[in-house]
Amino acid sequence: MKLILLGAPGAGKGTVAKLLTAIDGSVQISTGDILRGAVQAGTDLGKEAEGFMKRGDLVPDSLIMGIMEKRLQEPDCEKGFLLDGFPRTIPQAEALKELLAKLNITLDMAVDIQVPRDVILDRLCTRRTCENPECQAIYNVKSNPPQKEGICDKCGSRVIQREDETEEAISHRLATYNEKTAPLIGFYEKEGLLFSVEALNSDAVVNGVKEKLGLS
Numbered sequence: 001m002k003l004i005l006l007g008a009p010g011a012g013k014g015t016v017a018k019l020l021t022a023i024d025g026s027v028q029i030s031t032g033d034i035l036r037g038a039v040q041a042g043t044d045l046g047k048e049a050e051g052f053m054k055r056g057d058l059v060p061d062s063l064i065m066g067i068m069e070k071r072l073q074e075p076d077c078e079k080g081f082l083l084d085g086f087p088r089t090i091p092q093a094e095a096l097k098e099l100l101a102k103l104n105i106t107l108d109m110a111v112d113i114q115v116p117r118d119v120i121l122d123r124l125c126t127r128r129t130c131e132n133p134e135c136q137a138i139y140n141v142k143s144n145p146p147q148k149e150g151i152c153d154k155c156g157s158r159v160i161q162r163e164d165e166t167e168e169a170i171s172h173r174l175a176t177y178n179e180k181t182a183p184l185i186g187f188y189e190k191e192g193l194l195f196s197v198e199a200l201n202s203d204a205v206v207n208g209v210k211e212k213l214g215l216s
């Protein structure tokens, strides 16, 4: 499957992507994970992106398009991909449209995961992430804590609160989402690719997507 996952930070795009990859071997491409990995590795890309990310601002479109142009041509994308956190602006969506046409790739749909704001705020404030850039496993202090406090079950690294998941950065990220990313819903509706799901749990979203794609 070749999907875009839309939705505010904390809507569950990452979790849904992981569940969907298990169905047909598509790969999850998370620009946030790629950027956090670059920041931790101290690469030029990481150095450029770090300040924007800490403040909860979007990284410039040109940096993101550079990442995506390379990533979409890697061989593991042949089975399909789930774009998680990209595109985030109308210019990114337009550039993606051009890039896909150039690469002769057709999208199946853009899935908009709709979750109420109070649920999102609660989820993000209680979310914790493995600091190992290769792992980046997600936990939740209330609903899914690691077995040993502060230690990742999967790789044994520290589990931390992301710098952009303080209350202040979160409200800034949500405002940025409403201003810059929410307009993509209209963009993909016009393209005839939009599939909106109102769902509080990721399994319900996955079932909706499977049904729409005729996979269930």
Ligand code: AMP
Residues within 6 Å of the ligand: 009, 031, 032, 033, 035, 052, 053, 054, 056, 057, 058, 059, 060, 061, 064, 084, 085, 086, 087, 088, 092, 164, 173
């Ligand atoms: P995420 O994990 O998707 O919430 O992304 C974390 C941060 O990475 C965002 O707050 C942005 O600073 C940056 N980022 C991730 N994806 C993009 C994108 N497509 N365009 C611009 N900035 C991005």
